[in-house]
Amino acid sequence: MKKTILDFNRMAETGEKIVYLTAYDYLTAKYEERAGIDMILVGDSLGMVELGYETTFPVTMEDMIRHSAAVSRGAPNTFIVGDMPYMSYQVSDEQAVSNAGRFIKEALADCIKLEGAGPDILSRIRAISGAGILTMGHIGLTPQFAGQLGGYKAQGRSAEAALKLIDQAKKIEEAGACMILVEGVPAIVGREITKRAGIPILGIGAGSYTHGQLLIYADMVGMYDNFTPKFVKKYAHIGAELERAFTEYGQEVRAGKFPVDAEHAYKISETEAEALMEALRE
Numbered sequence: 001m002k003k004t005i006l007d008f009n010r011m012a013e014t015g016e017k018i019v020y021l022t023a024y025d026y027l028t029a030k031y032e033e034r035a036g037i038d039m040i041l042v043g044d045s046l047g048m049v050e051l052g053y054e055t056t057f058p059v060t061m062e063d064m065i066r067h068s069a070a071v072s073r074g075a076p077n078t079f080i081v082g083d084m085p086y087m088s089y090q091v092s093d094e095q096a097v098s099n100a101g102r103f104i105k106e107a108l109a110d111c112i113k114l115e116g117a118g119p120d121i122l123s124r125i126r127a128i129s130g131a132g133i134l135t136m137g138h139i140g141l142t143p144q145f146a147g148q149l150g151g152y153k154a155q156g157r158s159a160e161a162a163l164k165l166i167d168q169a170k171k172i173e174e175a176g177a178c179m180i181l182v183e184g185v186p187a188i189v190g191r192e193i194t195k196r197a198g199i200p201i202l203g204i205g206a207g208s209y210t211h212g213q214l215l216i217y218a219d220m221v222g223m224y225d226n227f228t229p230k231f232v233k234k235y236a237h238i239g240a241e242l243e244r245a246f247t248e249y250g251q252e253v254r255a256g257k258f259p260v261d262a263e264h265a266y267k268i269s270e271t272e273a274e275a276l277m278e279a280l281r282e
């Protein structure tokens with residue numbers, strides 16, 4: 001059965017870890033649901049993992065809605081979080097509410113996520129959650145703010161920067177977020193944010209103390225090999241296995257070893273085959 005925010009609150013209280021993973025398409029979502037993943041993020045990492053961009057900046061609302069809807073079809077009994085892409089919420093509260101609503105209405109997502117913690121973003125969180133939409137905050141290494149952060153670097157590595165993140169998490173909670181994702185911070189920072197939170201804290205590269213863990217699925221199954229962040233553990237080597245299968249297929253087709261008609265071709269009765277050959281002889 002699909003978990004709800006009440007289940008996630010209970011899990012955070014009791015210490016039962018929340019398992020969170022990205023997916024971008026129907027098939028992957030189906031396997032994740034079969035594996036009992038608690039929560040699926042349709043991240044704007046879609047841009048790099050599925051669409052071949054170098055960053056998340058070019059990803060559009062149309063991209064996100066199409067892929068989130070496919071994930072919802074693949075995992076109808078899993079809690080789905082839709083990620084607000086760059087410039088889908090930065091302009092105004094009205095723009096943010098309207099685009100957040102599209103995830104719920106058109107893609108059947110259960111929650112949306114948005115990056116940042118400045119005064120404008122807090123206003124967006126208030127507006128979206130005020131419209132009745134579950135809203136997940138996202139702080140730390142926030143790729144949509146990479147320019148201001150000076151690149152894709154771990155955050156909160158000084159006492160001052162860590163205190164700022166702890167303060168941001170509190171403000172996001174007060175603004176009405178139902179959960180917060182913390183990305184790319186030392187484990188002690190993840191721990192201190194989690195200790196002080198009244199809502200579930202999920203981490204990606206934020207150590208082991210957060211209420212739940214997120215990974216990008218294509219990293220943890222060994223498919224995305226453009227680069228691998230330090231915090232990723234590889235649970236499979238699917239990329240290598242795909243390459244092996246594609247290579248073997250190519251070799252067999254070129255060598256005339258595939259298909260084998262007795263195994264891979266449709267049958268015709270002897271009588272029909274003879275009639276066909278007879279007709280061709282006339």
Ligand code: KIV
Binds near residue numbers: 044
């Ligand atoms: O887009 C995404 O997958 C994300 C994670 C990297 C946190 O936001």
